Amino acid sequence: MAQTSTLDRGGATPSAPARRPTAPRRSRGLPAWAVPYALLLPGLLVIGGLLLYPLYQMVEMSFYKVGLRQIRPNPRPAEFLGAGNYTEVFRSELFWSSLRNTVVFAAVTVALTLLAGTLVGLLLHRLGRAMSTFVVVGIMAAWATPPTATAVIWKWLFDADAGVVNWALGLLPGPLSELIFGTSDWSGRPWLNSPATIYLVLVVAVVWASFPFIAVSVLAGLKSIPSELYEAARVDGSGPVTTFWKITFPLLRPVFSVLLVLSVIWDFKVFTQLYVLAGGTTNREAFNLSLWAYTEAFSAPPKMGFGAAIAVVLTLILLVITGVYVRQIVRTEDVR
Amino acid sequence: MEHVSRVLTRGIAGHSVWRYLLNSAVVALGTVLAGSVVALLAATAVARFRFRFRTTFLILLLIVQMIPAEALLIPLFLMVRRLGLYDQLLGLVVVNVGFTLPFAIWMLRTFVAAVPKELEEAAAIDGAGRLVTFWRVLFPLVAPGLVATSIFSFITAWNEFVFALTLINDQGGYTMPVALGFFTSQRSTDWGGIMAASTLMTIPVIVFFLLVQRRMVSGLVAGAVKG
Secondary structure, three states, X not given: OOOOHHHHHHOOOOOOOOOHHHHHHHOOOOOHHXXXXXXXXXXXXXXXXXXXXXXXXXXXXXXXXXXXXXXXXXXXXXXXOOOHHHHHHHHOHHHHHHHHHHHHHHHHHHHHHHHHHHHHHHHHHHOOHHHHHHHHHHHHHHHHOOHHHHHHHHHHHOOOOOOHXXXXXXXXXXXXXXHHOOOOOOOOOOOOOOHHHHHHHHHHHHHHHHHHHHHHHHHHHHHOOOHHHHHHHHHOOOOHHHHHHHHHHHHOHHHHHHHHHHHHHHHHOOOHHHHHHOOOOOOHHHOOHHHHHHHHHHOOOOXXXXXXXXXXHHHHHHHHHHHHHHHHHHHHOOOX | OHHHHHHHHHOEOOEOHHHHHHHHHHHHHHHHHHHHHHHHHHHHHHHHOOOOOHHHHHHHHHHHOOOOHHHHHHHHHHHHHHOOOOOOHHHHHHHHHHHHHHHHHHHHHHHHHHOOHHHXXXXXXXXXXXXXXXXXXXXXXXXXXXXXXXXXXXHHHHHOOHHHHHHOOOHHHOOHHHHHHXXXXXXXXXXXXXXXXXXXXXXXXXXXXXXXXXXHHHHHHHHHOOO
């Protein structure tokens, strides 16, 4: 009664008579319908307790004023503000600059990541087996590098005095620098002071760390396309660009759309690299939404309700994007 | 090399780098040990059984992965304090288990589904109970996938920055990423030392990654993209 139709049919076969007496013991266990739920239970408890319940608490908290008095021992009850935190968020100039930073950064980074990843994926497909493995391992090592280390390495490369970038720029002729920056030479250029150049370095660092995953996914997709299609295209005299847009892209469209949404989600909530590159929470003009929420909630004086309201706005934006992703996954894969 | 030995002996912020590496290792291993058991059970449920709410659960897994960690940080911070786990590595382990689990289940279920069902049916015919079948038949065959998934969780927990930054106050409890961040902000010109510390933090990740890269890359791609 416990297992499958095979068991019912096979249970009477003489091949396993000796073990047969153990069968009734199983009936003392869970009924068959309850097994999957029992297996899921620990996972559901973890997800419920550590992700869903805090999510609910975050929304609730965003309607209250939660500060130092509320998080100390013997807390005072929090003051209910209604939508007060949200009005303050939308009125704040920081909201608009953070939103702009978040969106522009995500748009630029996603475009460059997908472009670089696709090109490298196409390259990997043309390489021989050994070389392809070698390059995959090499680029995935960049992907596996801890975000803190990534940020620190790029911070060093772009350092005003000790950085390789300024040293390399110093090899260029001086008048060119005057043309672009209006300074007489290249040395000592501080990349990590103003928000615009912080984000420039951030884009480079994040693209460097995230294009390998795109490349490997595109490679996996390319391997699934029958080579006859490409042969037919070649016979018909199609060039590489036409072949890509007429064959590769349409066939890999589901892969690309999932990668696009995943990249948008990842780049929307980038935190660690920005925190390190911007040097903590002091450079307010360089905030994105997650760094702003973090700063409001955790630097003195802590305004946790206000921080929660910012986090709710960020989460809502991400949920809309996630909706697109989930629809795509449901369409391309059997979650049923 | 002189920078490495200097960072190793003199350390950062009054503690040896070994201390931070050990803290990171404790957090990452604890996350993997607790998380992989839970993930394996749940992955078996979704890959092997058809039941009501199965689709709902899978969609839930997709959605919760998108919640930004910084958003849940505020309630989790208060929760960890209330539980008396503030400033303790155990608190970090608990939070990391929550954040690595959805993807671990998602990735592991493809490995479970790849094991032919007939093997378990054969074991059942031979009279093996559910537990025996799970332990003796399914588990050994899923073990490589479990290793790949565990290493992914390990790397995620090892690299994790924002929880470690917020939930640990005492410098002796810093994990390596936080120690590195601290070091970078304190002595921003000691690039030799900073690079030495980054290298020490990155080496274990790269080594683990190289050990399982083939299986992990295919599992990752299958987990994230099924085109």
